Amino acid sequence: MSDDLxxxxxxxxxSFGAVRVLDGVDLAVxxxxxxxxxxxxxxxxxxxxRILATLSRPDAGRARxxxxxxxxxxxxxxxxxxxxxxxxxxxxxxTGAENLHMMGRLAGLSPREARQRAGGLLAQFGLADAxxxxxxxxxxxxxxxxxxxxxxxxxxxxxxxxxxxxGLDLPSRQALWQVIGDLADxxxxxxxxxQYLEEADLLASRIAxxxxxxxxxxxxxxxxxxxxxxxxxxxxxxxSAAFGAVARLAGGRLVTADPGxxxxxxxxxxxxxxxxALLDEFDPDRSAVRSFSVHTTTLDDVFLALTSGxxxxxxxxxxxx
Amino acid sequence: MxxxxxxxxxxxxxxxxxxxxxxxxxxLPVLLMLLFVGLFGGAIHTGTGTSYVTYVLPGILLLCAxxxxxxxxxxxxxxxxxxxxxxxxxxxxxxxAILAGHIAASIARNIAxxxxxxxxxxxxxxxxxxxxxxxxxAAGLLLAFILAMSWLAAAYGLAVRTxxxxxxxxxxxxxxxxxxxxFVPVATMPGWIQGFAxxxxxxxxxxxxxxxxxxxxxxxxxxxxxxxxxGILAAxxxxxxVLFSRRTA
Numbered sequence: 001m002s003d004d005l006x007x008x009x010x011x012x013x014x015s016f017g018a019v020r021v022l023d024g025v026d027l028a029v030x031x032x033x034x035x036x037x038x039x040x041x042x043x044x045x046x047x048x049x050r051i052l053a054t055l056s057r058p059d060a061g062r063a064r065x066x067x068x069x070x071x072x073x074x075x076x077x078x079x080x081x082x083x084x085x086x087x088x089x090x091x092x093x094x095t096g097a098e099n100l101h102m103m104g105r106l107a108g109l110s111p112r113e114a115r116q117r118a119g120g121l122l123a124q125f126g127l128a129d130a131x132x133x134x135x136x137x138x139x140x141x142x143x144x145x146x147x148x149x150x151x152x153x154x155x156x157x158x159x160x161x162x163x164x165x166x167g168l169d170l171p172s173r174q175a176l177w178q179v180i181g182d183l184a185d186x187x188x189x190x191x192x193x194x195q196y197l198e199e200a201d202l203l204a205s206r207i208a209x210x211x212x213x214x215x216x217x218x219x220x221x222x223x224x225x226x227x228x229x230x231x232x233x234x235x236x237x238x239x240s241a242a243f244g245a246v247a248r249l250a251g252g253r254l255v256t257a258d259p260g261x262x263x264x265x266x267x268x269x270x271x272x273x274x275x276x277a278l279l280d281e282f283d284p285d286r287s288a289v290r291s292f293s294v295h296t297t298t299l300d301d302v303f304l305a306l307t308s309g310x311x312x313x314x315x316x317x318x319x320x321x
Numbered sequence: 322m323x324x325x326x327x328x329x330x331x332x333x334x335x336x337x338x339x340x341x342x343x344x345x346x347x348x349l350p351v352l353l354m355l356l357f358v359g360l361f362g363g364a365i366h367t368g369t370g371t372s373y374v375t376y377v378l379p380g381i382l383l384l385c386a387x388x389x390x391x392x393x394x395x396x397x398x399x400x401x402x403x404x405x406x407x408x409x410x411x412x413x414x415x416x417x418a419i420l421a422g423h424i425a426a427s428i429a430r431n432i433a434x435x436x437x438x439x440x441x442x443x444x445x446x447x448x449x450x451x452x453x454x455x456x457x458x459a460a461g462l463l464l465a466f467i468l469a470m471s472w473l474a475a476a477y478g479l480a481v482r483t484x485x486x487x488x489x490x491x492x493x494x495x496x497x498x499x500x501x502x503x504f505v506p507v508a509t510m511p512g513w514i515q516g517f518a519x520x521x522x523x524x525x526x527x528x529x530x531x532x533x534x535x536x537x538x539x540x541x542x543x544x545x546x547x548x549x550x551x552g553i554l555a556a557x558x559x560x561x562x563v564l565f566s567r568r569t570a
Contacts, residue, residue: 053411055569078413087404091331093338105327106412134338154412 006031006158006189007052011061014047021047023213024061029206031157034180034190036204038197044213045193046085049162052191053083066158082151085162089147092136096127096146099135100153107154114153121149125179141172148179158189165199177202209306216306231270233278234293237262242288249282270294324414328422335396336426342392346430350385350438357381357504358445367506371535374447378438379530380503383523385434386467387494390474391487393427397478398487401568416565420475427471428464435463450536459533462546466526469550470494472557479564503527522549 007029014022021044029035039045050056052065054074063070066080083089090099097118104114122131125145135143144164151159161180165173180203183190194200200207201221209217209224217224232255237243243262247254256265266282268274275294283289336343354377362373397420400406409419439447451459477490498504500514501523507515518524525546532539 050407053407055407055410075413078411081411083407083411085404085407089404089408091335091405093335094331098334102327102331103408103412106324106409106414150408 004031005029005064007035007063007065007191009048009052009061009063012048012051012058012063013060014044014051014056014058021213022051022058022061025210025213025215027063027208027215029189029191031189032184032187033206034184034192034204036200036207037191037193037210038195038200038207039193039210040195043210045195045210046162048210049083049085049160049191049193053081053160054078055083079154080156081158081160082154082156083160083162084144084147084151084164085160086164086166090135090143090150093134095132095134096122096138097131099146100150103150104153109153117153121152125149126175139172141168141175144168144172144176145179148176152183156188158191159183161190161192163193163195166195173199211306231268231294231296232256233266233268233275234295235264235266235282235289236291237264238288238290246282246288268294270296324418325421325425328414328418329425330422332396332422332426333429336392336430339392342395343430346385346389346392347434347437349388350381350434351441353384354378354381354438354442355445365505372446372448374442374445375449375535376531377504378442378447379527379534380498380501380523381438381442382435382463382530383466383503383526384495384498385438386431386463386470387498388491389427389431389434389467390470390494391491392430393423393471394474394478394481394487394490395484396426397423397475398481398484401479402482402484406569410569416562416569420561420565423475423478424468424471427474428467431467431471435467449534451534452536455533455536458543459530462526462529462533462543462550465547465550465554469554469557472554472561476557476561476564479561479568497521497523498527501527522546522553525549 005028007027009025009027012022012025012027013020023044025044025048027035027037027048037045037048047056051058052063052070054065054070054077057071065077068076068080070077091102094102100118100121101111101114104117105111107114109117119128119131122128125148127142127146127149130138130142135146138146148161148164151161164180165176168176177199180190180192190203192200192203205220207217207219207221207224208215234256235246237246240259240262243259243264246264247257250264250266253267254264255267256263258264266278268278275292279289279292354374357377358374362377365373367373367376400419400423406419410416449456473494474490478487481487481489500510500518501507501521502518503523507518507524510518525542526549529539529543529546531537532542
């Protein structure tokens with residue numbers, strides 16, 4: 001294992017009863033970046049975060065965070081990390097300032113330092129006016145911002161944010177994105193989980209897509225976008241010979257392939273000229289393609305493309321960066 | 322140690338701001354005593370030659386320790402169910418420190434309600450005849466009871482998943498004093514329950530408190546009481562340790 005990485009996991013496995021939540025997850029996150037673990041509900045994102053944050057033990061596999069083993073050096077890991085999540089972990093009956101002061105004291109600051117740190121964080125997160133109000137009176141967005149501020153009291157080098165914007169309205173999400181972006185600018189490694197492609201694209205310089213407990217794609221936002229272009233040209237082929245020929249020719253442009261139904265999806269920008277050129281390129285004799293359709297890629301398509309059966313998966317894995 | 326103090330300060334603050342729970346913890350014991358003494362007391366003859374308020378006060382004090390502990394069970398349960406437990410653990414706050422904050426707040430609440438009940442009891446005719454050692458022994462025994470109940474409540478709060486279930490602790494604990502010598506003499510109960518009533522923890526604690534406060538002989542009751550409370554405390558500490566690590570594994 002390398003010491004240069006902020007987070008490194010190999011072969012993480014975890015089952016709850018008969019349900020295999022993580023099925024061999026490998027991750028490598030260099031320090032000082034925002035890394036997004038993107039996946040649908042139930043993909044295993046939260047379980048992965050809990051193992052990396054020492055709150056849960058893997059059944060198999062190993063992980064190092066901030067240079068320390070998450071199982072054998074729990075305390076050292078805990079001193080380097082912090083965790084904020086979709087359930088804002090602050091007391092509704094305490095004020096914002098009291099919550100942050102408490103977290104600062106638990107992080108080992110003196111009472112004086114804790115007070116100063118709380119004041120600084122409240123100002124930085126736009127909560128100075130609400131500092132002396134009970135958190136129970138805060139809006140959802142304010143609670144998440146306070147939660148994030150609370151996770152920064154101990155000056156961690158790695159921050160885990162488990163779906164920090166789930167359930168928030170757009171202005172609150174945008175305010176939170178601003179704050180998360182600022183963190184990475186200060187050299188903190190941010191490990192973000194999200195189910196929003198847009199969020200991962202906006203914040204992260206590296207994205208791993210997780211589904212069914214496995215990482216199905218991994219790369220920069222640009223790499224992933226190539227995989228799941230804005231539009232998709234779906235071709236229904238005349239026979240399996242034509243299917244094979246088109247699949248070979250498509251190479252990296254192939255998004256989906258279903259040999260049973262003889263359909264192939266190709267990445268495209270969707271312009272008429274490009275569609276015409278693609279049809280000419282893939283079917284010069286005008287016999288291989290029986291019909292075609294173009295449709296806009298949605299988030300559902302992204303996950304479908306990355307997780308639809310063995311054909312899709314092997315394709316994605318071969319294009320992994 | 323500093324973590325324990327921080328967590329205690331937190332629990333005190335949360336307690337002060339949960340006005341409904343605080344009201345329950347402070348006012349309910351007083352109301353119960355007025356109910357027993359004012360409404361039932363006239364019909365109950367304890368055969369001890371003392372007024373009913375003098376007879377029943379120790380039982381009321383134990384009952385209110387049980388109600389106070391139920392609040393502890395609920396707040397421990399809420400901590401475990403909410404996200405804040407993950408934050409504390411990822412900050413490496415030790416489990417005992419998290420629980421100790423709740424215990425400290427529980428003890429403080431109980432001392433406040435005990436003093437309140439005691440004051441009202443004196444107003445309505447409670448006349449103790451205790452020596453100074455008797456007072457100290459009674460206070461110590463009551464404190465031991467409160468401590469044991471608080472840890473038992475913490476263990477119960479760790480064992481159940483919802484605040485509603487945690488609140489059920491109150492009913493379980495509130496039942497025991499009724500089937501003891503706390504409210505009526507055991508000899509007046511049906512024969513089949515007398516064995517249970519004589520040999521359950523509330524009876525020796527009640528008898529010790531009663532004897533110590535009135536300056537009458539207590540025999541071996543305080544030692545039996547301490548053995549019970551020590552056992553409950555030890556079992557609760559072990560259970561809460563096991564449950565905490567299992568809930569957070």
